[in-house]
Amino acid sequence: MTKKSAIVLITAALVLTVSARLFSERSEKKAQAAQKAEAQLQEQPRLVAGPGQVEPVSEDIKLGSELSGKLKSVNVEEGDVIRRGQVLAELENDDYRAQVLSAAAAVSAKEAALRKVINGARRQERSEALSSVSEAQAVLNNADSELSRRHQLYAAGVVSKEEMERYNREYDVAKAKYREAVERHSLVDDHAREEDQALAEADLRLAKADLAEAQARYEKTFIRSPIAGMVLRKHHRNGESVSNSSTVPDPILTIGDKSVLRVRVDVDETDVSEIHVGQKAYVTADAFGKEKFWGHVVRVGEQLGPKNVRTDEPNERIDTKILETLVELDPGVQLPVGLRVDSFILAGNEQIAAK
Numbered sequence: 001m002t003k004k005s006a007i008v009l010i011t012a013a014l015v016l017t018v019s020a021r022l023f024s025e026r027s028e029k030k031a032q033a034a035q036k037a038e039a040q041l042q043e044q045p046r047l048v049a050g051p052g053q054v055e056p057v058s059e060d061i062k063l064g065s066e067l068s069g070k071l072k073s074v075n076v077e078e079g080d081v082i083r084r085g086q087v088l089a090e091l092e093n094d095d096y097r098a099q100v101l102s103a104a105a106a107v108s109a110k111e112a113a114l115r116k117v118i119n120g121a122r123r124q125e126r127s128e129a130l131s132s133v134s135e136a137q138a139v140l141n142n143a144d145s146e147l148s149r150r151h152q153l154y155a156a157g158v159v160s161k162e163e164m165e166r167y168n169r170e171y172d173v174a175k176a177k178y179r180e181a182v183e184r185h186s187l188v189d190d191h192a193r194e195e196d197q198a199l200a201e202a203d204l205r206l207a208k209a210d211l212a213e214a215q216a217r218y219e220k221t222f223i224r225s226p227i228a229g230m231v232l233r234k235h236h237r238n239g240e241s242v243s244n245s246s247t248v249p250d251p252i253l254t255i256g257d258k259s260v261l262r263v264r265v266d267v268d269e270t271d272v273s274e275i276h277v278g279q280k281a282y283v284t285a286d287a288f289g290k291e292k293f294w295g296h297v298v299r300v301g302e303q304l305g306p307k308n309v310r311t312d313e314p315n316e317r318i319d320t321k322i323l324e325t326l327v328e329l330d331p332g333v334q335l336p337v338g339l340r341v342d343s344f345i346l347a348g349n350e351q352i353a354a355k
Helices: 003-043 094-119 123-155 161-189 194-219 269-274
Strands: 046-056 061-063 069-074 087-091 222-224 229-234 253-256 261-268 280-284 293-305 322-329 340-347
Touching: 046 229, 046 269, 046 322, 087 253, 094 194, 123 161, 261 269, 261 293, 261 340, 269 322, 269 340, 280 322, 322 340
Parallel strands: none
Antiparallel strands: 046 261, 046 340, 061 253, 069 087, 087 222, 229 253, 261 322, 280 293, 280 340, 293 322
């Protein structure tokens, strides 16, 4: 072998050695990178995705009327801030108001009747009855005197038997009138009987119950807000008729408390085991691009059911079961109520989002 060939062989051997070394190091780096990427992937929480819809913390409250009738006024517009107990609408109620006034008058009459029973006759009536007793007493005394004198005259043969009998009858009549006057005075001057007072009190209670019923019907003509919040939708205007139907709801207004927003998420039945209260979550919407609105899970349903939110995707399955999950968005988030969003829950993370 020549010297030149030896140099070529040595050079080739060095190249092969260096190449093998470089290839080994490169493979080792790729393996390490793959392991690191896999570890990072395992550390990241899995996202459970589902369609959702924005709603107020109070949910949508549809206010209707317990009575059918015509709207006298609707006092608010969409977007108005309302307070608890505020009159939002009023039905035509002149007839109901008249019933209240009539029932109130009946109560006043029954109260007067009860006072009359308790107080008895007036002072003038008692005085008149006592005077009648005195008058009847005087007539009776006079009849008794005349009868005694007629008996003496009859014994002496001065008057006839017929005349004596006539005075006997006059005495009996005077005695009967005296007893009648005494009884009337006793009735007028006596206290009320227990049964008369009980009857008068029962009549008064019945009148008060009729008044309470009339007032309750009248109060139902005023549609009041059960919460403090905002008017989300106005369904009827002044002069329109509304009905109270258990089969066909006829709301006047839809209201809600938007101080906090929530998203009702449809979680697929295959993911329900990974959802827990307190997990972080965020939602996105096409109208807001890639912006994320953060929150946390506040409620997980107890029963699977059909889908609530449809995505309108052609390949969407509607026969799957879902578990309703509520995500409460962080304070300050402003989104339209009813907006459909894409929801993502960080499975395995049970830390409530920082506020």
